[in-house]
Amino acid sequence: MSGIQMLPTDRIKYTPITKRPKLSLPGNARLAVWLIVNIEEWSILETMPRTVLTPPAGGQPTPDIPNWAWHEYGNRVGFWRLLKTIDEFAVPAVLAINGKAITSYPEIADAALEREWEFMGHGYSQKNMQKVDDERLDIRRTTRQIEGFTGKRPRGWLGPGLTETWETPDILVEEGYEYVCDWVLDDQPVLLQTRTTPIVNIPYTQECNDVAMMLIQHHQASEYHQRAIDQFDQLYQDSADAARVMALVVHPYIMGAPHRAKYFRKVIEHISQRQDVVFTTGEQILDCFSTSAAPALITTA
Template identity: 70%
Template sequence: MRPSERLDYEPIDGRPPLSLPRGKRTVVWIIVNVETWSDTDPMPRTVLTPPAGGIPAPDVPNWAWHEYGNRVGFWRLLQALDRQGVRAALAINGQAVEHYPQITSAARERGWEFIGHGFTQKNMQKVQDERADIQATTRAIESATGIRPRGWLGPGLTETWETPDILVEEGYEYVCDWVLDDQPVELRTRTSPLVNIPYTQECNDVAMMLIQHHPAREYFQRAVDQFDQIHKDSADTARVMALVVHPYIMGVPHRLKYFEQAIQHIHAHRDVEFWTGDQILDWYQENRPAPALRREPDGLIAS
């Protein structure tokens, strides 16, 4: 199926309202991305251009830039989240589960949700066997945590034409790649529907810091502006907002405080829940409206 064939256009205005428990109106979830970058392959992203051009091998400065995040930056993010009392979702490469066991243990101890994020940080369209890659990621997470992951985030949000179909067939219940709504939506697959939970491209440190080259304070300003509008929109029906960080970006010394300040601003609102993806999924499955009916030549069929 083409992406446009996997869901119908349904404007958020006019949908049956979604309600959160205990008088809450907005859900915020925080996704920390932990990845494995091969020290023999070209770097997925770079901070320093080689002085002589080309693609060096090994690319020590750019590999080390990323590795700093897992050695140091992650632990700053962890402390900030601990201080704010927030349980995050860890989107992690299957190989990173084994490469960084202390990160795995720290997330487990805090009850973070583990989300499949590819076996390595590689475009899913360039993976030799997509199903095998998804299976290997699932095994790595389940082996380390004792819990089978329910959610999936493609590396760089990449998918093939079959990714949603394969994910459902491999036991996944939700995906984050389809950044097109402020509420969960259902995607058609060749078997059962797959829920997409709102993620973010623009409140994402990759976009802000590495692509758009904003100063560090932009993370705080954009997160606050986005939250204030979504919170206002949620007066009539619940909305979901994501904040995305990578240890090698927001975990560095000159950026961390802006991430924590954004959480503090959101925390000041008593009608906001900080949830993980699986909590959002459970709530949505329990409260989603019944599917509308559309008329076809041979009768009424659920859309």
């Protein structure tokens, strides 16, 4: 326990979703859906963060050409395939991007900026935050890259692989961040205590995340569609009592693959049919929470 400053239970107290201040969403919607597109850069000089092929002799070879190329396909082709669907349905999106990737994949960053997507910090490179040399510097470099490109400081943060150190929420607040997505434990935004001021955690997803479904659980491509629809329908039903937030997560090298892309489109089409559901961004959810539910939570804390 040496070096630990705050446990998760120190940062957030248990509160059942049935006993919360009212959460108001954009357009008075009952359910907010936010789409997060993850753009990452994998260094060919390091072990690949994820793999699709095991080397014949085992081990962790460098260079790992087949697994690097598998990921690179997503940025060269898969992103643009997904973008067609996003444009077709005029869905706002959030670009969770490694700071370094803005320079390495400028056309992707340009496309997101042109469409006025929200840029969210996602580490400087795709590396476990517990393994970076200097966490504060990594966060600061990511911030500088995004602000330098967009002209606007990012307000939200998603750790690579949802990884954090014991200090991550504290450092994020001190570096100007207002929300984080790593704590996948609720269907509404919640407040996390830090050593200074609280930070908001906005619902992300591990279940409707293509990494979990396709790379860890090894489901067929159609599982993304079925699971997302089932989750959406249940959350929509739940939202009759209180507003809910649903995240959809895609990585271009996964859902942008030719045999999976159509299932992403089916999900967006299904959700778009509901009139009292809004596609929105993390910062819009943050602003609604901050003006509706958060003041009461801070007062009673």
